[in-house]
Amino acid sequence: MSDLKDFNRADELEEIRSRHGIQHVGRRKTHAEKYYSFEPERGPQAFYETLQQAFDEFVDLAPLLTEIHEQAIELAVDE
Secondary structure, eight states: OOOHHHHOOHHHHHHHHHHHTOEEOOOSSOOEEOOOOOOGGGOHHHHHHHHHHHHHHHHHHHHHHHHHHHHHHHHHHHO
16 A cells, blocks of 8 residues: 555646646536637637647646546455
8 A cells, every 4th residue: 555655646647737827626526627718710720739838738637637536446345
């Protein structure tokens, strides 16, 4: 089992969120959010470029969030 010291990855999580400007909101189903804008006059390409940026940024965050979630479940089950 991982100990609680290994579970605390807040600094790493904050570094990734800060790098991409992703906010921690801490709601029940939403834990992180960021608003993106694009220039509609540039056409569909601008939308898809912005969507790709959002995807890339949140994919960078996903492995750490998954690991934290798995460790939280492990700690809860072991208690």
